[in-house]
Each structure stands twice: as C-alpha cells, then as structure tokens.
Amino acid sequence: MSTPLLRATHLVKEFPVMGTGGVLRRPDTFRAVDDVSFEIDAGDTLALVGESGSGKSTTARLAARLLDVTSGTVELDGEDVTALKRSDLRRFRSDVQVVFQDPYSSLNPRHTVERIVTAPLLYQQRSIPGGARAFTRALMERVGLDPDHSQKYPAQFSGGQAQRIGIARALAVGPRVVVCDEAVSALDVSVQAQVINLLRDLQREEGLTYLFIAHDLAVVRQIATRVAVMTQGRIVEEGDRDAVFDAPRHEYTRKLLDAVPRIRPEWEAARRRNAALTAEGAR
Template identity: 75%
Template sequence: MNRESGRTPLLRAVDLRKDFPVAGSGGLLRRPRTFTAVDGVSFDLHAGETLALVGESGSGKSTTARLASRLVDVTSGTVLLDGTDVTRATGQQLARVRRTVQVVFQDPFSSLNPRHTVERIVTAPLRYQGRAVPGGARAFTRGLMERVGLNPDHSERYPSQFSGGQAQRIGIARALAVRPRVLVCDEAVSALDVSVQAQIIDLLRSLQAEEGFACLFIAHDLAVVRQIATSVAVMTQGRIVEAGARDDVFDRPQDDYTTSLLRAVPRIPAEWDAERRERAAQRAAGTVGTR
C-alpha cells in the first residue's frame, strides 16, 4: 500500500507469514501440522496516517499487528522500521523498536499491573529502557495524565479505581511516554461503551495531530474505522483481500468479502440522521427547548 508515493514509510511489512503449530499433531514419525494465521501480508504506514486492519474474528489482523510490532516472531517475511530491517532484531536494535513502536491493547485492565500505581505504570517503559524520566516521575506522569484527559491528582491511584475508559487512557498515556513514532491499537476501543469509544477515538485523533505518529488500528467495527482511518486493509483467512483509501474502500468496495462486511454495518435511516443533525445544530445555536 502507498508504495507509489516515493516516501520511505515509517513501518513497512513485506509478505508476512506466521505459522502456529497445531497441538497434538506431531509424533515420532509424523511432522507436526501447522496453522497459517497470516499468509503473505504487505503494507506501508507513513507518519501521520492511520491504517486500519479490519476483518472478522480469526482473520489474522491482530496477529499481523503483533508481527509488525515485533511482539511475535515472523515465520517468513520482512518488517522494516524507517527503512531498516528489524525482522530478526535482538538486543539494542530490538530496544530501538520498542522505543519507536508502542501498543495499546484491547483489555486495559489485563495490560495494567493491578499492584502498581498509575505513576509507576506510565513511567515503566522509560525505566525498562534505562532512560531517565524527564522532570521526575511525578511531574511527568501528571503531565501525561492531563494530556489524555485524566485528573493529574489521581497519579497514585491503582487501575481498579478507574473505569474502563479511564483505564484505556492510562494505557495510552503509558504508550506515549516514550514518544513513539508508531502507535499500534489492537482492538483498543472494542470493549468500551459506544460513548466512551467516541471519546477515545477523539483523543487518539487529537494526539496524532499533535505528535504526528503513525497509527496501525486493528478493529472489526467498521463504524469506528470510518471515524479514524485514512486507509483501510480488509483481511480474511490471513490475507489482505482489499486495500486502499478509506472512502474508496467504504464507498466503492471491489471485493465481495468487503461488500459483505459493509452490508453488516447498521444503517441510520436518512430521516433519523437528518433530524439528529438538525437538533445538533439547534443545540449549538442554543435554540433547543427543554422537555
């Protein structure tokens, strides 16, 4: 994707493949069977762009994200970060990948240590990389909490003392602590209420406008994807079957699978949408009466 632009992408995946062994399939005289979760996936991701990988559960999109962020080793293929091959990176080179690529996970509570305060959680990436915390841990954490819409005075609280949406904001603050150039969001809003989803999407867009990072956004909810993505890649059975600019994929799908996904998205009747827009305009103008 986007290879005609002539720009070096921040993140490039080339022909990624991932095979997992099938439990109990091997034996003394039998070769273990494997399941191919990702099969020949390629894409480019540039600064300031959001590429959404979409598809049904089991399509391979989350595994692709883990391969691209080097959380999982590839079976074959290549991952390039800012033009450098990091597919087999170890040691200091892998540490550089960790500084450049950060992940926000689906379930914020499972990815936040329940025994650590927000301050300790948010500053963990810097400590693990042996880097000093600018301005001290307390001030640094308070600044990040304010940026993601949390009360800075709550930096000594624990994850269990926050709502799901607030916990996800903590996860985003932790990811931003090292000022990554690529942010991977793996179903980062799928477990949240619709109203909270909208808040997190708005937050991500605002932070991206400020920082200029690239975003690899994994989702199965196409309504959410349309709000945040600049480009879309549709996956099924471990392969990308269609990719392109967001509006092209949504308005002019070329693949039958993409069409079936779009048909499954709930539609708001035109008259309902018109009424919603009119009332929103009235509220903005302060002309809506109370009932």
Template identity: 75%
Template sequence: MSALLKATDLVKEFPVAGTAGLFTPAKKFTAVDQVSFELQAGQTLALVGESGSGKSTTARLASRLIDVTSGTVHLDGQDITSLQGADLLEVRRQVQVVFQDPFSSLNPRHKITQIITAPLRYQKRPMPGGARKVAQGLMERVGLNPEHVDRFPSQFSGGQAQRIGIARALAVGPRVLVCDEAVSALDVSVQAAIINLLRDLQREEGFGCLFIAHDLAVVRQIATRVAVMTAGQVVETGERDEVFDHPQHEYTRKLLAAVPRIRPEWEAARRRNAEKVKS
C-alpha cells in the same frame, strides 16, 4: 515518500497441537499469509476483518511482539525482522502497543505512576523531576486528573483505564502506535472520546497509527487508509472513503452490508455501488 512502517509478504505459521508423530512433522496453521502494507507518518492504517482473520497476529508481527515465519518488517527503512538485544529494545521504544482490554494490561498492584513510567524504566530513560511529575504530565495529556497518579487501576472506569494505557505508550515518544482493538471493549460514547483523543495526539506528535478493528463504524471515524483481511490475507487496500464507498472485493461488501447505517449519505453511496455491481 518512504514508509515509516513497511511489511512485506508476512507469513506466520503455528504448529497444530497433537499432529506430530514419530516420523511425521507437526501440521501447521497459517494465520498470516503473504501480507504486505505500508504506513506513513501521521497516517492511520486500519486493518479490519472478522475475528480470526489474522489482523491481530499481523499487528504483533509488525511490532515484533512475535517472530515472523517469513517476510520482512522495515521501520523507517531499517529491517527490524531479526533484530535482538539493544537494537530490538530501540524498536520497542519506537513502536508501542495499546491493547484491547485496558485492565488486563495494567498491573492491579501498581499505582498509576509506576504503570505509566514503566516503559521509561525499562528503556532506562531519564525522568526529569521524578516519576510522579512525569506521570502527572502524561495523565494531563490524555485528559485525566494528574492528581490521581497515586491511585490503582481498579479505581478507574474502562475508558479512563484505556487513557492510562495510551499515556504509558506515549511515555517513550513512539513513532508508531499500534492499537489492537483498543476501543472494542468500551461503550459507544467512550469509544468516540478515545478516538478523538488519538486523533488529537496524532496531530500533535505525528506518529503513524496501525489501528486493528472489526467495527467498521469506528474505522470510518479514524482511518486514513484501510486494509481488509480475511483468512490471513489482505483482499483489499485503499483510501478510507474509496474502500467504504466503492468496495471492490466481495468480502468487503459483505462486511459493509453488516454495519448499521447511521449516516444517510453512507447508505446511499453503498446502494449506488451495489446497483453498479449488479449491472
């Protein structure tokens, strides 16, 4: 089966400010270094790692929010790395992003109807029954009161605001949903509700989800596969349970050791694996 989204040898370099001289080029910082992964339709691939590991930059490269230094990104077999104009606009429709801070991505001066239907206006897509009706339908799909479409973002809680962000992303029927730390700013109980919502929507729509997170407890709940990143590189990739129960890389084991143990069977599996490594 061909991958819905495939990244191959992605590299992203940023110039280091103040390092360029009259005869010397600016030094460069490599934020992403030869990263490759595949995402299937209906699958959730979690990119995990500490802050500064390069996972969010990787997500931005994969969604064409920033340009690659080298490497390629394929969407359903098509190389989208250098697309521009109308072709890139279509990529924007197929790959939508849900950001970490829901309020920073919602215009505080716009009503929810305007916010949710913004991608449809940008894509010049029809809105049967009008913008308000479309927004109400999307509000209902993400578990919000459809009669609240005339409110402003400040009138919602953090969890509700993130649901609005998800509704906006769903408006254009994406094939890939990129969630960049989409639940990290929320309370634990709200996190669980958003994760359940994403899983339900994925079952209904069949989209692939690239889920960026540093919280392994959250990743365990939602991921199908896991790619562990550190220092801009992927050091381990595998099925979720295999990575969690039988981590191969030392960095992965350190990440898991730092997670509070809530499930006894998870802790028991970790200890058994640790004993095998020592022996």
C-alpha cells in the same frame, strides 16, 4: 518518492498445531498470516479490519515485534527490524508502542498509574524528565485524566479511563508509531467516541502514525486514512478509506459492510449508489 515509515512485506506467521495422531505425531502448522504486505506513511492511519480469526491482530503483533515472523520483513523508516536482537529491540520499542484491547489485563493491577506510565522509560534505561511524579501528572493531563489520581491503581478507574492510562503509557517514550489492537472495542459506544477523539487529537498534535486494528467499521471510518480488509490471513482489499467504504471491490468487503448496522445512513447511501452505477455499467 519518500520511504513509508512502517512497511511490512510478505509477512507469514505459522503456529504449530498437534496432529490428530497424538503426541508422538510430528506437529502440523497453522498459517495465521499468509503473505501480508502493507505500508503506512508518517502521520497516516492504516486500519486492518476483518472478522475474529482473520489474522489482523497477529499481523499487528508481527509489526510491533511482539511475535517473530515465520518469513517476510518489517521495516521501520527503511530499516529491516525483523531480526533485531534484544539490545536493539529497546531502540525499536521507543519508536513503536502498542495499546491493547483490554486495558485491565494489559495494566499491572498491583502498580500505581505512576509506576505503569514510567515503566517503559525504566525498561529503556532512560531518565524520567522532571521526575516520575511530574512526568506522570503531565501525561495524565495530556490524555484527559485527573493528575491527582497518579497514585491510584487500575481497578479504581473505569474502562475508558483505564484505556487512557494505556495510551499514556504508550506515549511515555515518545513513539512514532502506535499500534492500536482493538483499542476501543471493549468500551461503550459513547466512551469509544471519546477515546477516538483523543487518538485523533494526539495524532494531529504529536504527528503519530497508527496501525489501527478493528472489526467495527463505523469506528474505522472515523479514524482511518487507508483501510486494508483481511480474511483467512490475507489482505483481500486495500485502499483509501472513502473508496473502500463507498465502492468496495471485493465480495468479502461488501459482506462486512452489509453486516454492520451502525454505519451511518449517508455512508450506506453512497455505497449503494456506487454499487448501482457499477452494476449498470457492467450491463
């Protein structure tokens, strides 16, 4: 059996919170992620879904080593990366990149697109193939942006275009895994579809692996290979995309599906047929 490209095992993340006794009282802790495990094979997409506060974005940041774990491990291609020091993290950052929710807040407003896109390579202390200008233009064209706009600033782009800049920045170092943390949730529906199509094209052509964080199940259905449903810091259901959508096992998953009006009618019909058959078999 092949080793998953990205594996998280028994992840726990606790944050200190001040108790009601005031500043002199020893702080309590809040467990945002509680014993979460998952695996993603190379070239696949695992979607972590759940309502706001479910712990999915914190889990994503643990997997990307933007946060340190309280306990548990993160492995990339079989190597435990949980305790990597600063120098070794540079190598990890080449393999795992993040596309954030709000493109404007994640892009430096004082930097041009060229400087933004080439910054990860400079951090990696790597040369820029063909020079910064040619490298940026090629990446901009790759993500569907006009290469002639490489000297513009983030505020001069629409939200969808700014998110494409974020995707270009993530691609600059040639990652194997891209963590998309609510990467399309701030975009209009039509723009969401365009960015999802771009991500799917990039996955097919570059062999990328995605950890996709979302609360919109209609979006998840378009891109995910597998789905893991989170609530209160735990994964309560995981499985192949169609199995989770058409025959959810956990009550929380069923509630999530019932609450989303944009699920396509044919998906909803299939889910209701499976639910009816399950109920009939239980009688």
